[in-house]
Amino acid sequence: MRHFTILASALALAAGLAAPAAAQEKLKIGFIYVGPVGDFGWSYQHDRGRLAIEKAFPGKVETTFLENMPEADSERSIEQLARTGHRLIFTTSFGYMEPTLKVAKKYPNVMFEHATGYKRDKNVTTYSAKFHEGRYIIGQIAGKMTKSNTLGYVASFPIPEVVAGINAYYLGALSVNPAVKVKVVWANTWFDPGKEADAAKALLAQGADVISQHTDSPAPQQQAEAAGKMGFGQASDMIRFAPKAQLTAIIDDWSSYYIERTKLMLEGKWESKDTWGGLAQDMVHMAPYTNMPADVKAMAEATQAAIKAGTMNAFKCPVFDQEGKEVPCKGAGVLSDEQVVGMNFYVKGIDDKLPK
């Protein structure tokens, strides 16, 4: 009997010791997505990054995600992750910026990574990708491919990242086709397939023959396909939804960044900084160039290589705003990173009023 008691207490002790040891070994990483993982766009790509972490660090990490989290109501979800032992938390939408900073103040030992924002803290890092580099390429393609000289753009919210995307797209198109126009429709949502489709239909009905989008579902591309027009996939390769319409797609690739940050965290070397990678850093990819003549494809490839090499830039000075005023040039012959990250104006020639 006595032996049994000793054995039992030894076991209990062992279990008691083992449990925290195991918990310390595994780094808990949390993710918050604005859309469903299955949106096949923005959130889908972030989730692929999460899966890449799990694959890269087998047995060392444990990941959790919360999908479909409304931005306005995200604070408690972020806090929930922080409270439940997640030591690294990725908040993957612009609107999570303030909630992330608030929660980060309360949990100084938890490290936060906020996508597409511009405010940092000791334990809040920001990261984003230079999607506008891809937008410049697809703008050039659109400028060459359009027959009606009217491009349609389904936009989400008037935040700098989206505005910079529209500008880069238009400047790209303008660089190869001086007669081109872009029509912008703000859907005021990141994800509502029905509304995105309606927006694309409105643009098509008003003469647009190339549909670009900065919303997350493949619905606008499906509409372009059904109407026999063209378009560009967003965030992930949407060729399956528009096999005859998709010219290319801008693909976000977070995997290498996520793996890098997790590695630093595991080594205890994580620190707050800002990362803004583009084609050169492999954070932005282009899907295969399809459904276009060889010369357009060659042009797109050349532009892609030039941007990657740093010899071409979407926002090469001089840049003029809608009133025709020259925007001060704060970079080296181009607009500075800060100017692009905080872009809140349309460039000259865009026939739309920017919602404020």
Next chain:
Amino acid sequence: MSIAEAVLITVITAATPLLIAALGELVVERAGVLNLGLEGMMAVGAACGFGVAVMSGSSAWGVLAGVGAGMALSTVFAILVLGLAANQVASGLALTILGLGLSGLIGAGFVGTSRAAIAPLFIPGLSELPFVGRLVFGQDPFVYGSLALAGGILWFLSRSRAGLKLRCVGENHVAAHALGIKVLHVRFAAILFGGACAGLAGAYLSLVYTPFWSPGMTAGRGWIALALVVFASWKPLRVLLGAYLFGGATVLQLHAQAASLGLPSQLMSAFPYLATIVALVVMSVGRRTAVTPGSLATPFVPDR
């Protein structure tokens, strides 16, 4: 195709899922039951409809599966609120959460799959008429179905004996019970009908409107349909009007933006809601008669 024609065709597509779901809910509420689970039932209808259509290769089977899925989920609701006399508001909200989660699970294997939309009808000669051709004779089968549904429900509620019984159950279930009407049976049938409509509306989303599956693709349409029923004072023709008004305002504001009219887009996005509420409220001003079904959302437990 002229712009006016394009606008009208898009309006019909935008209005149809709202109309179908709202008509089903109207019947449920006229029977005295409040089912807040529309969004969940629509999502499950969309997921099952798309999944079965892809697997069987037949749109018809997809539609049937959507309807069946909506009915199956509404049966769960019926067991709770009729069998166990549970709180209808709480059960309905739970049904929404369950439905959204379940739809994600069912649809997980179909994310990234695409299929062609159910084709609109084409009647040689008629569908080729200028302007009215596409509009009147070239819609998809759901559109005609939804209009027939509105007419059928109007006739059923106001002209048929069964409709009278259903309204009686909704107005005063104690009196209906005293008259020998089987309150719970009537309500069960109404809930099933509402589930079928919600499932059908969901299938419309994933088979016609945007022919793919993605979790959360209902994007709040169930809630809009619910609100339409209330603002339409539980009258089928006003639901029809409300759904088309809402769809119309949604599409028009997108067109206004594409035409660069220069109005603030946030305001334009709110426009459909404002226009629908104002129109339906104005219509009910001046009529002081009670319009809310008297027994709405009250559980009924027959004394034995």
